[in-house]
Amino acid sequence: MSATRPFTIACIQDGVLPDRTATVDATVARIRDAHDKGAQVIVLKELFDAPYFCKKLDQARFGLAEPVDGPTIARMRALAAELAVVLIVPFYERQAPGLYRNSAAVIDADGTLLGLYRKMHIPHDPLFEEKYYFAPGESAAVAQPAGCPGPARQAGGFMVWETRYAAIGVLICWDQWYPEAARITALLGADVLVYPTAIGWHPAEKATFGDAQVSAWRTAQRAHAIANGVFVAAPNRAGFEAEAGTDGIEFFGHSFVSDPFGRLIADAGTEPTTLIATCDPALIEDTRRNWPFLRDRRVDAYRPILERWLA
């Protein structure tokens, strides 16, 4: 069941404060503000309550992970229920001793924890050492946390969540570079794909590549909107984070919401801000009727996409 009425989505673009409680407090204030401005679905940045700790390998940082039944998600569930908003809460999940994930909790507008999406594509680059910190999501259906209803539909580790206001496809950051992930999640019936993100500039690269990196980041995701006829909402981290022995990372913001034809309907610069956009599901069907891409997919011909290389 996709949304039948327009829904209003917010992307919270911000950084973190020196301790977790202060960061969560600030985020709660931003969520309340977004709700006051009409937001019904509110999406936070990747790993919302922690510094981007993957900048180097440090065993102690596994300690930043928190179980899904820990205090942070509990607080977000209470807030969702109080405000009657859907919250997408990306966090560092402690699943078991020695098993940690880059996850997003999907909380419905009555405070129900619907379940978790676990990031499928894990990067590994200088200052983005995520393969050290995160086990990837599974390619098969797996049990959700105890008591959670789970996604409405899933396939290959990709998931769509039926919430009070919209059918939401949750993906995380590096997933955004993979058209396969967007396609499968859209085919699962999403009205909107959300991409909580932590992407930034290496200070030494910014002058030469900074603009092109922002453009590539937006272009890849706007193309998912176009190819699939869905809304896309991408909240990114903002601000500089230091790391001893490195130049740090300047998270570049530039969060946005795209309509199903790739048009930006809300977009940010580099400063902390909250984007709010109303998404009319009627535009999904209208867009898909005008240029009916889904009809003409050659599903008989795509099997080679299951290979890593064909040359």
Added chain:
Amino acid sequence: MSATRPFTIACIQDGVLPDRTATVDATVARIRDAHDKGAQVIVLKELFDAPYFCKKLDQARFGLAEPVDGPTIARMRALAAELAVVLIVPFYERQAPGLYRNSAAVIDADGTLLGLYRKMHIPHDPLFEEKYYFAPGESAAVAQPAGCPGPARQAGGFMVWETRYAAIGVLICWDQWYPEAARITALLGADVLVYPTAIGWHPAEKATFGDAQVSAWRTAQRAHAIANGVFVAAPNRAGFEAEAGTDGIEFFGHSFVSDPFGRLIADAGTEPTTLIATCDPALIEDTRRNWPFLRDRRVDAYRPILERWLA
């Protein structure tokens, strides 16, 4: 074997003249001009030597099709050999009585006809009635015309051609909206994806949707460059074509060449022109090393992409 040295590609953006001979003559002059400016690989627009005849159903228009061993391709082969250029020649192919294709002949720089790519994704929209005129390409390997060596590699109907100057992935127009086609063709080892195109504005839509349509068209294809780390070259038709009983189509040009990070390195407006751009294959590897997307594909998880809908 991908290219090891930079190659120079040209996109010829033009319209057609009232008769085929005049159109081919004009195209030959443009090809000579592109060669004089250094082009080694020259790509023509979709159905280069015919008006865009798919604007309505008319049985007589099947008569526009010509066999691959007909005079037009013969003339292009001789020209390729004379100038030592690779030519991508999209044309209306008569394969057998009652069986016609939207094809592209791939001609190597010694005049060898390497073979044909046949358009896989066939649109069907007001004034773009292509399902009437064209059988789609096959999802399995099929014999190439007699005497042709065929593509260097193929999978699912998608093909890469080893030419003197570059490994070329040929796709046609509506194919450009399908990330699956770009992905498979890139995995076959293409240095560049080429998309001969005939896309235009319905005059009644232009004021409201014209800019967004151009932007969506470019964005979708620049995203293929980014996701796959390949060059993309898209020559579009230009100029107005009338059709009795309709408002006609204003083909919108805006041809472009994108580098592997989605940056435009050559781009056109609406007027006839020839774009020329040099593509350095070293940039492909450099781009893929900086943000190594190909490494992290979840080929274990993409099987659901073989379905048409999952909800």
